[in-house]
Amino acid sequence: MTMVYSPGLDGVVAGETRVSCVDQGRLLYRGYAIQELAEKTNFEEVLHLMLYGELPGEERLQYIMDRLDDFRALPEQVYHVLQHIPATVPMMEVVRTMVSFAGHFDPVEGDDDEAIRQRAIWLTAQVPSIIAARHRLLNGDEPVKPRRGMSHAAQMLYLLFGEEPDDMTADLLDLTLVLYAEHEFNASTFTCRVICSTESDLVSSVAGAIGALKGPLHGGANEAAMRMLLRFKSADEAAKWVVEALERKEKIMGFGHRVYRHGDHRAHILEQKMRKLAHKKGQDHWLAIYDAVRDPVRRLKNIYPNVDYPCGLTYHLMGLPLDLFTPIFVSARVSGWSAHYLEQSRGNRLYRPLSEYIGQAERTVPPLDER
Ligand SMILES: CC(C)(COP(=O)(O)OP(=O)(O)OC[C@H]1O[C@@H](n2cnc3c(N)ncnc32)[C@H](O)[C@@H]1OP(=O)(O)O)[C@@H](O)C(=O)NCCC(=O)NCCS
Numbered sequence: 001m002t003m004v005y006s007p008g009l010d011g012v013v014a015g016e017t018r019v020s021c022v023d024q025g026r027l028l029y030r031g032y033a034i035q036e037l038a039e040k041t042n043f044e045e046v047l048h049l050m051l052y053g054e055l056p057g058e059e060r061l062q063y064i065m066d067r068l069d070d071f072r073a074l075p076e077q078v079y080h081v082l083q084h085i086p087a088t089v090p091m092m093e094v095v096r097t098m099v100s101f102a103g104h105f106d107p108v109e110g111d112d113d114e115a116i117r118q119r120a121i122w123l124t125a126q127v128p129s130i131i132a133a134r135h136r137l138l139n140g141d142e143p144v145k146p147r148r149g150m151s152h153a154a155q156m157l158y159l160l161f162g163e164e165p166d167d168m169t170a171d172l173l174d175l176t177l178v179l180y181a182e183h184e185f186n187a188s189t190f191t192c193r194v195i196c197s198t199e200s201d202l203v204s205s206v207a208g209a210i211g212a213l214k215g216p217l218h219g220g221a222n223e224a225a226m227r228m229l230l231r232f233k234s235a236d237e238a239a240k241w242v243v244e245a246l247e248r249k250e251k252i253m254g255f256g257h258r259v260y261r262h263g264d265h266r267a268h269i270l271e272q273k274m275r276k277l278a279h280k281k282g283q284d285h286w287l288a289i290y291d292a293v294r295d296p297v298r299r300l301k302n303i304y305p306n307v308d309y310p311c312g313l314t315y316h317l318m319g320l321p322l323d324l325f326t327p328i329f330v331s332a333r334v335s336g337w338s339a340h341y342l343e344q345s346r347g348n349r350l351y352r353p354l355s356e357y358i359g360q361a362e363r364t365v366p367p368l369d370e371r
Pocket residue numbers: 008216217218219221249250251252253254255256257258259301303306307308
């Protein structure tokens with residue numbers, strides 16, 4: 001066997017998948033182009049596509065919506081634990097802990113494929129409820145009880161803010177969920193599949209994946225990108241800073257991608273909607289700052305925004321707190337992780353790569369008093 005070392009597994013094919021692919025810069029979920037899914041489907045339809053392999057008809061879509069509604073309520077013990085987590089703990093860490101904790105109250109029995117799909121729907125329903133309950137408890141508000149019959153995105157906003165959102169806000173959140181649902185062998189999905197490959201359970205695999213998504217080089221970039229934009233009072237200030245930051249060889253959050261070298265379609269789709277939202281809200285100054293960062297990165301480094309760059313500003317314009325940005329990403333990606341879990345668990349082979357040892361040559365252990 002030839003041994004090949006590629007830092008960060010760059011260029012290494014680590015598995016086969018039917019869930020999604022990036023083909024010459026185009027992202028497809030189970031064969032459907034992301035542009036078309038973004039235009040014609042909502043998150044619940046994509047969830048069905050992820051778990052069952054096909055888009056649902058009307059009856060199946062209603063089924064998925066009903067199941068999500070069945071699974072939204074949190075166990076009483078979850079509220080109790082949420083109140084005991086220190087207020088300073090970031091929301092992503094809370095979500096990681098609470099997904100694991102909620103797993104002790106998993107209402108689904110069995111481990112066959114359908115049981116795993118049901119567990120995945122349950123997890124998808126639980127995550128927004130966890131985020132919203134924590135958000136409200138931190139602000140001294142009572143958690144809101146879910147209402148049946150709302151879309152997943154509208155429900156999330158309702159649980160957070162206690163009132164039904166307007167259509168534009170709910171639709172935009174829904175679009176980000178569709179765009180965030182799946183992205184082949186990224187770091188968190190790979191983490192999920194590695195955990196699954198040990199024949200561990202779905203909740204453990206998702207909890208591990210959340211830990212991987214949290215980092216600013218992965219899902220944490222949407223929050224990090226907005227934190228960067230918030231530092232600037234004007235487009236001039238932003239443009240000056242970004243040129244200097246690039247000279248210092250700093251990474252600009254929300255830019256670049258291991259797979260896309262000529263731009264991320266998801267960023268393009270979202271950017272157009274984000275501009276409309278900014279106009280509607282009379283917040284055009286943000287667009288000037290957004291462009292003032294984007295243009296020099298493209299001009300000087302030939303690096304393009306990834307989906308997290310417009311997503312950060314989109315969520316900010318929607319009035320969502322920064323700490324929720326990456327947790328909302330989790331609430332969408334649970335669907336993709338679960339699809340990969342299902343796929344990995346069929347025809348599984350344990351992930352166990354090799355490493356190249358670069359440490360000390362063999363030596364003898366000296367007695368304790370000689371060390
Ligand atoms: C996503 C990311 C980790 C991919 O990294 P990668 O494939 O390992 O790319 P590299 O780190 O090898 O970068 C190649 C070159 O582009 C530069 N580069 C990559 N992303 C950059 C960024 N966001 N800002 C500035 N320069 C960047 C690197 O510094 C490097 O330059 P060099 O050749 O002069 O040393 C990287 O682009 C990044 O850190 N982006 C910011 C975080 C982010 O937005 N993550 C979300 C991804 S969806």
